[in-house]
Amino acid sequence: MAAALRTVGRLAPKSSVLMLCDIQDRFRSIIHEGESVVTTGNFLCRVGAELDVPVVCTEQYVKAFGHTCADVLNVPASDGTSARQLTVPTFEKKLFSMCTPEVMSHISSLGDRSSFILFGIEAHVCVQQTALDLLEQGFDVHVVVDGVSSMSPLDREIALNRMEKCGAYLTTAQSAAFMLMQSAEHPKFKTVSKMISNHAKVTNGFHEIARKHSNL
Numbered sequence: 001m002a003a004a005l006r007t008v009g010r011l012a013p014k015s016s017v018l019m020l021c022d023i024q025d026r027f028r029s030i031i032h033e034g035e036s037v038v039t040t041g042n043f044l045c046r047v048g049a050e051l052d053v054p055v056v057c058t059e060q061y062v063k064a065f066g067h068t069c070a071d072v073l074n075v076p077a078s079d080g081t082s083a084r085q086l087t088v089p090t091f092e093k094k095l096f097s098m099c100t101p102e103v104m105s106h107i108s109s110l111g112d113r114s115s116f117i118l119f120g121i122e123a124h125v126c127v128q129q130t131a132l133d134l135l136e137q138g139f140d141v142h143v144v145v146d147g148v149s150s151m152s153p154l155d156r157e158i159a160l161n162r163m164e165k166c167g168a169y170l171t172t173a174q175s176a177a178f179m180l181m182q183s184a185e186h187p188k189f190k191t192v193s194k195m196i197s198n199h200a201k202v203t204n205g206f207h208e209i210a211r212k213h214s215n216l
Contacts, residue, residue, distance in 0.1 A: 009115070009140050009169040011179040017113050018048045020057040020088070021098055021120025021127050021148075025066035031121050032149045032156060033205035040147035040173045041072040041119055043199045045086055047177045049075070050188050050195070053117075054110055055088040058098045060126060097129040115140040117176055118168075119147030124159035131163045141168040144176060146206045174200070 023041050028034045048055045059068055073086040093100050107113055116134050118141060120127055127148050131141045143163050150156040164170050171179075174196055181189055 007140070009142065011115055011117070011142065011176060012182070013051045013053045013180055014111075015113055016053050016115040016117060016180065017107060017110065018044055018053055018055040019098055019116050019118045019120070019130065020045065020055055020068070020072065021118065021130060022058055022060045022065075022122075023069055023072050023120050024059055024062075025069055027065060027121055028069055030151055032151060032153050034121075034149065036203075036205045037119070037121060037147055037149050038069050038071050039199070039202050040144065040204065041069075042074060043173055043195065044117070044119055044144065044147060044176070045073055045088070046075055046195060047173075047180070047192060049086055050192055051180050053180060054113075055086070056098070056103060056106065057088045057090040058100075058103065058126075059090060059092050060096075061094055062092050096126045097133045098126065099130055099133040115142065117142045117144060117171075119144040119173075121148065122150040122155070123148045124150050124152075124155035128159045128163055131168050132166060135167050142171050142176060143168050144173050145170050146172050146204055149206075 020041060023037060028038065031037060045055055057068055068090065070085065073088065074083045075086055076083045089106055091100060091103050116139055118127060118131055131143060134141050143160065145160060150159065160170060177192055177196055181192060
């Protein structure tokens with residue numbers, strides 16, 4: 001008897017979208033481990049650019065909260081010259097979920113996309129509502145745990161638990177990058193591996209918290 005097929009949440013560039021949720025100037029200093037969210041967001045955006053995974057960005061009520069942090073979209077120059085900014089489609093919203101009609105229309109124009117890699121803030125509001133909307137529509141949702149947060153650590157923890165129980169896959173930025181490449185024979189493997197190595201050297205508060213918990 002043939003084994004039943006299972007959905008296990010694999011990622012591939014041609015079927016994936018990176019969802020950058022509301023990493024805006026006003027939130028940066030008040031979010032739990034906000035700098036880690038910014039650096040992880042930057043890493044994921046640069047991985048997306050290398051692997052041809054589209055990035056969709058939203059900004060919540062720009063008049064009050066400002067635009068996306070410039071650091072999220074900075075690409076450092078290898079020759080020591082000034083960094084350049086990635087250009088990504090960006091949608092202002094007042095709906096908490098990223099799944100506004102404008103965003104979903106844009107995603108439809110990208111072709112057959114079934115997997116969404118979600119990162120940003122706040123975990124218990126806009127990230128969670130986006131995840132639930134996408135899950136209800138039958139999409140795979142991958143929540144990058146070292147790239148999402150809230151003002152309150154408790155809100156973040158409960159939101160991650162809720163999203164996982166509803167069917168989202170919890171992952172890390174590094175794991176998502178490797179899964180998108182699938183093999184060391186990928187033509188961008190050396191480039192992305194160097195990015196992964198450099199990102200691993202950057203202090204990430206969520207990693208530090210996990211280490212402390214593992215030592216208890």
